[in-house]
Amino acid sequence: MRFEVSDFIKLQMDFAAYIRSPSSVSLPKGVCLDRMQAYRALFINNMEAFLSSGFPVLKVIMNDGWMSLVHDFYSRHRSTSPLFIEIGKEFLHYLDYERGVSPSDPPFIRELAHYEWVELALAISEDSPPDVLGELPDSFLDAKVKLSKVAWPLVYRFPVHSIHKDNQPQVPPDEPTHLVVYRDQSDDVKFMEINDITYRLLKMLQADGDSLLKEVLAKVADELSYSDLNSFLLFGNDLISRLHQRSVVVLS
Numbered sequence: 001m002r003f004e005v006s007d008f009i010k011l012q013m014d015f016a017a018y019i020r021s022p023s024s025v026s027l028p029k030g031v032c033l034d035r036m037q038a039y040r041a042l043f044i045n046n047m048e049a050f051l052s053s054g055f056p057v058l059k060v061i062m063n064d065g066w067m068s069l070v071h072d073f074y075s076r077h078r079s080t081s082p083l084f085i086e087i088g089k090e091f092l093h094y095l096d097y098e099r100g101v102s103p104s105d106p107p108f109i110r111e112l113a114h115y116e117w118v119e120l121a122l123a124i125s126e127d128s129p130p131d132v133l134g135e136l137p138d139s140f141l142d143a144k145v146k147l148s149k150v151a152w153p154l155v156y157r158f159p160v161h162s163i164h165k166d167n168q169p170q171v172p173p174d175e176p177t178h179l180v181v182y183r184d185q186s187d188d189v190k191f192m193e194i195n196d197i198t199y200r201l202l203k204m205l206q207a208d209g210d211s212l213l214k215e216v217l218a219k220v221a222d223e224l225s226y227s228d229l230n231s232f233l234l235f236g237n238d239l240i241s242r243l244h245q246r247s248v249v250v251l252s
Contacts, residue, residue, distance in 0.1 A: 130250030146209035
């Protein structure tokens with residue numbers, strides 16, 4: 001009997017469907033159960049290896065529920081990218097739009113996963129951290145300052161940077177957590193906990209790299225209804241100097 005291409009494609013589809021969800025899909029015709037189980041274990045273990053390397057803290061937090069989470073992701077999600085380095089991003093999409101509410105999930109699961117993904121995304125980004133000037137200007141106020149392309153200001157409901165096995169808050173604190181996660185000149189990914197004013201300033205620098213720093217600071221001061229502009233400019237100048245030393249900002 002002639003084997004048509006369409007038959008082969010159907011077999012491939014049936015094969016993949018069974019690997020994804022053997023409890024709801026029939027075993028493909030002519031394929032041994034033991035072999036299918038071996039293939040499925042291989043695929044699942046590979047996926048688990050990628051996810052555990054990208055979300056190590058989440059894996060520890062989930063404990064016995066980790067493999068169930070991996071299986072559910074593999075069964076439900078249809079990736080839009082064939083790249084292995086994009087698996088983490090695909091996993092975030094699954095948590096946001098497909099996972100739904102599971103009583104066994106910690107309340108911070110999505111935020112923690114996002115924070116861990118940011119670390120990976122910055123580590124593999126093709127953008128480079130800015131050079132740190134050997135001689136700093138006396139004042140940054142008359143300079144144009146931009147946020148580094150590998151520095152991301154972030155805000156979370158939970159203190160994701162301090163969550164671990166023995167610290168799992170069940171309710172968010174009264175105040176959100178503001179962070180800037182960045183890659184430095186040594187290509188190490190680091191983070192700084194910042195306040196809401198610094199977060200707002202960094203977001204402005206991220207959006208507008210054509211204005212002088214003193215103009216951006218004046219906008220922030222106006223938003224805050226801060227009356228003493230001169231002291232705010234001094235504060236901003238000192239802050240930017242320290243952030244420049246960490247490769248968080250760059251002079252444009």
